[in-house]
Amino acid sequence: MSLPAYWFTPPDRPGLRARLLTPWALWRARRAGADQVGWRAPVPVISVDMLAAGSVGNLPAVLAVIGQVQRLGFAPVILARGAAGPVRIDPRRHCAEEVGGAALLAADFAPTWVAPDWAEGARAALAEGSADCFVMMGGLRDPALIKDLSIGVVDAVRGFGNGRCRPAGPLAEPLEAGLARVHLMLKVGSHAAQARFAALWGARISSPVMAGELQPLETGMDWAGARVLAFAGGEDPALFFAMLRGLGAEPVRFEALATKEAYGPGLLARLEREASLRRAQLVTTEEDAVRLPLAFRRKVISLPMRLQVPDLAPLDAALTQAGLRQDK
Known part of the structure; x- marks a missing residue:
């Protein structure tokens, strides 16, 4: 699920929706954690x-x-x-x-x-x-x-x-x-x-x-020309999808999932069926891969990224x- 487009308009041209939401947003930000007192640990x-x-x-x-x-x-x-x-x-x-x-x-x-x-x-x-x-x-x-x-x-x-x-x-x-x-x-x-x-x-x-x-972590996988059906959750999976393109993969489709979307049997069956019909390899991120059922995880390649x-x-x-x- 992509982030709202109006969040990323130029700062001097925020748009009507952002202006209307701003007073409520500032009130929420100031209230969060206002009454808590911190504890200092004995280590940094x-x-x-x-x-x-x-x-x-x-x-x-x-x-x-x-x-x-x-x-x-x-x-x-x-x-x-x-x-x-x-x-x-x-x-x-x-x-x-x-x-x-x-x-x-x-x-x-x-x-x-x-x-x-x-x-x-x-x-x-x-x-x-x-x-x-x-x-x-x-x-x-x-x-x-x-x-x-x-x-x-x-x-x-x-x-x-x-x-x-x-x-x-x-x-x-x-x-x-x-x-x-x-x-x-x-x-x-x-x-x-x-x-x-x-x-x-x-x-x-x-x-x-x-x-x-x-940068993608070197795993020995040759992505050049690989037909992939890539899926990912998180706030904005665009970087992951762009990285696959940069490696030379040939995406048949990218699917951005809602941040908290569960990988239920219906969704997984649909992804597997589409990948099979289009002769593509299922690919996702490391963080999404660990959310998959173990049996299904074996059918998916994850692309690790490191800073x-x-x-x-x-x-x-x-x-x-x-x-x-x-x-x-």
């Missing part, structure tokens, strides 16, 4: 969160941060928010419906806990064992757990859209408030997209900026300032 806490809805998602940025923290010699624990728990995710026992697809994938890279409350998850992880730091998959605006480092992620293609809060625009809160929370900005996109983003929004960002680009960040110096400096020093 890092939040990695999207400032605005976009195609890139949060998981690739979280994995990039986790990878660098581990390369520096630390043992991070990932925190995710969900209805389950607090529980440490076991990929062999838990499913995406219980803990969320992104958190389930993250558990392959570092110990991952899910809980309804960020502080509750952190306390449970500390009670189980030691952790050098926590990396939150989101939670930038949630005051329940005090952060030592907040990394704001932005899709350089979509930027901050019309600069308004949901549902009038793609932002979770007024842009100035979101930027004030951020210690490091990570913009994700091609060189051309990042140049456009810098021209439009760069003057409003005062924190250090780091650039990265999503490539050429210059990690801004992240290293931010981690040091947050208390993750290499001379620990």
